[in-house]
Amino acid sequence: MKKILLGYFLGIMTVTLISLVLPLSNAIIEQPNLEIPESGERVRASPSNYILQDQVRVFNTHVTLDIENVKWAKFKDTGSMLPIINKDSFALQIEPQCPRDINVGDIVSYKRNEDIIIHRVVHAGEDHEGPYFVLRGDNNPVNDPGKVRCEQIDRKVIGILY
Numbered sequence: 001m002k003k004i005l006l007g008y009f010l011g012i013m014t015v016t017l018i019s020l021v022l023p024l025s026n027a028i029i030e031q032p033n034l035e036i037p038e039s040g041e042r043v044r045a046s047p048s049n050y051i052l053q054d055q056v057r058v059f060n061t062h063v064t065l066d067i068e069n070v071k072w073a074k075f076k077d078t079g080s081m082l083p084i085i086n087k088d089s090f091a092l093q094i095e096p097q098c099p100r101d102i103n104v105g106d107i108v109s110y111k112r113n114e115d116i117i118i119h120r121v122v123h124a125g126e127d128h129e130g131p132y133f134v135l136r137g138d139n140n141p142v143n144d145p146g147k148v149r150c151e152q153i154d155r156k157v158i159g160i161l162y
Contacts, residue, residue: 044120044138045105050094050158069094071155073109080137081107081118085160092159098150099124099131107157110135110148118157119144 055066070092077087085091085107093109096102102121109118122143123134132147 045103045122047106047120047157048103050101050156065092065159067092067094067158070158071095073155073157075118078137080140081120082139084138085118086162088162090161091157092161093155093157096153096156098153099133101156102133102153108133108135108153109155109157110152111154112144112148112152116154117144 051065051067057064057066071094073091073093075081075085075087075089075091094101096108102108102124104121104124106121107118108121109116111117117135119135119137119140121133122136125132125134125147127147130149132149133153135144135148136142137144
């Protein structure tokens with residue numbers, strides 16, 4: 001039991017460290033008026049902060065997160081989001097209020113035909129149909145086809161466990 005709790009604790013600590021280090025390591029912040037990145041460009045803004053420090057409580061035996069309506073997710077092994085998401089990753093996700101809760105750099109899941117795609121937001125904009133997002137897998141050479149609308153977005157990743 002202690003090994004399981006220690007593993008859980010280390011996973012939570014990894015999520016916390018990633019949320020602290022990623023904003024420092026990814027200095028590219030896309031401005032709303034910039035053009036959508038062309039295929040092959042490597043623009044990777046960090047996910048927006050969602051979990052606040054006072055929402056995390058670390059004890060000797062466990063960790064608690066004071067976050068409402070969190071969903072648990074497991075991923076398929078597609079390789080499109082390596083190394084941040086792999087086949088052994090689990091995630092904490094929320095159902096975002098769109099477009100308010102979605103920013104460039106966030107990782108979201110959305111419906112495309114019958115598939116659920118989990119990719120990073122590389123551009124946010126608005127046109128005559130309303131808000132839209134352009135997404136791309138971190139390892140994909142091109143953006144996902146078309147604009148992704150709020151009604152297509154299911155969840156937003158707020159933490160990844162390894």
